[in-house]
Amino acid sequence: MQVPAQFQYEKATSVEHALSLLGRYGAESRVVAGGHSLIPMMKLRLAQPEVLIDINDLHELARISVEEHKLCIGALVRHADLLGSAIAGEHFPIFHDAERLIADPIVRNRGTVGGSLCQADPSEDLSAAFAAVRGEAVIQGTRGSRVVAVRDFFVGPYQTVVEPGELLVQLRVPIRSSASAYQKVERRAGDWAVAAAGAELRLRDGELEEVGIGLTALGAPGFHAPEAEEFLVGGPATDERFAEAGRIAAEHCNPVADQRGPVDYKRHLAATLTTRALRIARTRWHGQHHEEA
């Protein structure tokens, strides 16, 4: 039987209350929301916080809205809610592509968007999706909030820039004309990615004006592929160039061999999935804009 070690439990009633609890208990405390990463880690003693601060009652963090031309996703939004959000899917279909493949429907009812990012698992899907679309993380502390680009949010595996005493409260993505997609290979339904890639693009007069590429489970720093993005911007959106971008992304990422596959297989997937995500995003762009390829 797997049971966490003993801990003290505090239920936060507001963001301010959560911050004051975080301030009181410091680095020995952990925030819990869906708990689908933290509770399993606590069962295995990979995490052993002395205090758990439950933020499930902070309904103000559970909303998806559009404010000042940004899609705003509260940190407490459940995966099922992001998947069910028409407004999120309309502007950034990459989130629906990714959410359909994150764990299973029951886990998605409980797990949260903010929790997934804060867990910073190298195989987590939304991290790459937000990196691809150049999302921003809003982090609140007792002395106010700060905004960090999601690409700069991750310090390393399981580490983020969120300091003890701070709370991730929201993810934001500037809404602009773009198309996006996410492609993942998993061993079985609901599994972590063997590898995955997300892509976002905008065309202008037949040339790629903006490109974002996110990579999951491939050891890409900040979950993205800047070399492949730089290669593509300013040129046409052809199959040949997408294939080359995939090759560049595969060359610059750093996958590790594990039970899901050897390095060369994962590099092969990096190239294939990057190319595929770019092609789907291009198809969606033309579907929206009726522009000639």
Add this chain to the structure above:
Amino acid sequence: MEITVTVNGRSYTRDVEPRLLLVHFLRDELGLTGTHWGCDTSNCGACVAWLDEVPVKSCTVLAVMADGHRVSTVEGLETADGLDAVQRGFMECHGLQCGFCTPGMLMTARWLLDHDPAPSEEDIREAVSGQLCRCTGYENIVRSVRWAAEHDTGRAAEPITEEVRAEVRK
């Protein structure tokens, strides 16, 4: 700490350790052993119960998180009118062999039919994709849910909209 949880419409107050998992609260504190305790890692779905009308894996929810909330378990499916359509479907179509996964399958199936009264085979397979049947009786489980959909008369179906999602989370 003392918690009060409404399970299948009945209120229970118990003094529990914060580390107690919801599945053990249901089974050991309340004696509701219909909810099964399986893999402990949120993979198998034997422990699926509803928290505030939403299916969750109760091995990965703390009992204290349910304080002040509503929980529904397989024991709550049967009414004065008899077994629920999903229970009858599993009987009619041989939807269980050893029965270990059945309570979780029933709770997910009931939720699916509450929100989608005529699911396709693909919808059913997707709905139970986070639940394992080690007898590998998936064909009959899908058949059972389809039978239940065809014979379900008791409950008003509610489409899954964003408003529904927002409502059930209050």
